[in-house]
Amino acid sequence: MPADGKPALIKKIRSAGPMRELMGAYFRELDEASKTGSAKVAWCTSVGPAELLRSFGFRVYFPENHGALLGSSRLAPDLIPAANAVGYSPEICSYLTSDVGSYLRKLTPLTKAFGMAGPPKPDILVYNTNQCRDVQDWFAFYQREFKVPMIGIETPRSIGDITKDHLDGLVGQHRALVPTLERVSGTRFDIDRLRETVKCSHDCTLGWKKVLRAAEHVPSPLTFADGTIHMGPAVVLRGDPRAVSYYESLVAELEERKAAGVGAVDGERWRFYWDGMPVWGKLREHTELFSSRRACIVASTYCNSWIFEGLAEEDPFTGMARAYTELFIVRSEEFKQRYLEGMVRDYGIHGIVYHDAKTCPNNSNDRYGLHVRLTRSLGVPHVVIHGDLNDLRLYSEEQADTQFEALIEQLESKAV
């Protein structure tokens, strides 16, 4: 408890220290590879074929992770205009515009956090459009800047059931990447090395899933904000054994909290689900506001989007094709509704917050009436807040806070 005697609104997870060290090591390795040429650097979309790249010995850098850092450090609103000025619309992905702005302005949070002058220079750019088309255009900017190869996978979207035809097409696309990766890396493709990497990535996924599922416990040992912090290794180090070890220790810590009845929010009374992207620059304020009302955001579509259960060492290409297509964001509205109904049930959710991010339509699930249908089917109330992942100029704090509070009031009035 802090000196003022009031309960802490944010409880630190002990493992945050080791995680920072791990992320520091990851970035230092990238920086060294970039500076010395000791290893080739591949830039990859966050839900892209990282395992395949690691099997060739690439150091893998994820621009979306940098986008999130630009958002959480609140540098993004100052950088986005630089990208706008060279023709990138303020209406498109603000990860893209803040990252391009960061490149143009030569300003990055990596300097303060890890002593890096900038992101590592790529030898190749590899994307998967499973999340959106913007990633392709994002990487194309750097293809023109660095004059390096850009290859990728175009995933179908709005998929209901995943069929053999879907998988066959995607396996073919994954295999088609191999010759270019061999040429750029100077390494011959090795199926056993890929199997090993895929197995390691799958183990990481299982650990990450255990972390998130710990929040089914009442009170929840972690919040959405904790999830967004601790997902770092699942995003940037899957396929690396250090990520597997990290989640073992984090799961142990959360199990300790569960056994001791320690919740992330003191006196947890209300449990919320967050759909859509975080408002990175306001994550702390959101956590404090909910905590102050004894409410905890216990689960989210966002954090669960880095669970890749389909990965399979026995058939690594099909496993990757499946794992990167099973994702929520790739799926049909019917699938999404069933998925969210399951989450509400599993986590004992009292209310849902939908974040409609102006520049991220694919992660804004209120746009086709899903939120209305879900409230009708489950009777669980919701609010829609309008904002953005990185561009805080699109976010109205007062309106969002009033809606959060009003939703909690609504639940409290029904409980009286």
Next chain:
Amino acid sequence: MGRALYCGVDVGASATKLVLADGAGEVFARAVRPSGVDYAATARACLAEALATAGATEADLVRTVATGYGRGNVPFADATLTEIHCHGLGAHHFVPGAITVVDIGGQDNKVIRLDEAGGRVDFRMNRKCAAGTGAFLEEIALRLDLPLGDLDGLARAASGSVRLSSFCTVFAKTEILTHLRRGAKVSDIVRGAFASVVQRVIEMDPLEGRIVLTGGVAAHHPTIAAILAERTGREVTVPPYPQFTGALGAAIGAARGPGGQ
């Protein structure tokens, strides 16, 4: 004077409204001032004025609840409630039963659905945009070089209604220039602006059941209620002193004790 008074303060984007009421919601005094930049000072000034009107002193105040965007800036408040909650309480006080409350404020709009007992079923707020709010009408008045208070008379007397199609307050002003250039009557433009406000509200929610219209816009521009009734085909009730509905709700919340539910 020895009366038990409950105070509700609604610190809104444009104006601060304060109500002193008894435990049954009977109002003894009201005060309203522009919110200005010092919310605490404005709230205090409203309180002093209302106490003087009621012939009461601060010692008569049992409990105070603040609401509105500046609800956290009222030092004499015992608790805060959101304006969504308070408009619901205030509207249901005058119109008991299942109702849909439409609050058109200076900076935002709300649609609040209440059940028979006044419990909230759900609510909606407008997007981060001033189109369809009081701020929109203020801008239109400026563009037309009219005092804000003249708008309602003009809208009521209009023989037609110019369609304003823009979602954006700034572009709507540009659109008005086009209409003026083409010779449209000012009164028809004003009525068109009122209709545009109503249209933005209708886009927020299907607006079922009996509608209760609250907020400063309804107070200053009662023709909006007639247009809302016409466009929805539903009965629209405007409670007495609609600008004070939120403040009254806060006073009722204060009388209900901690939680104000």
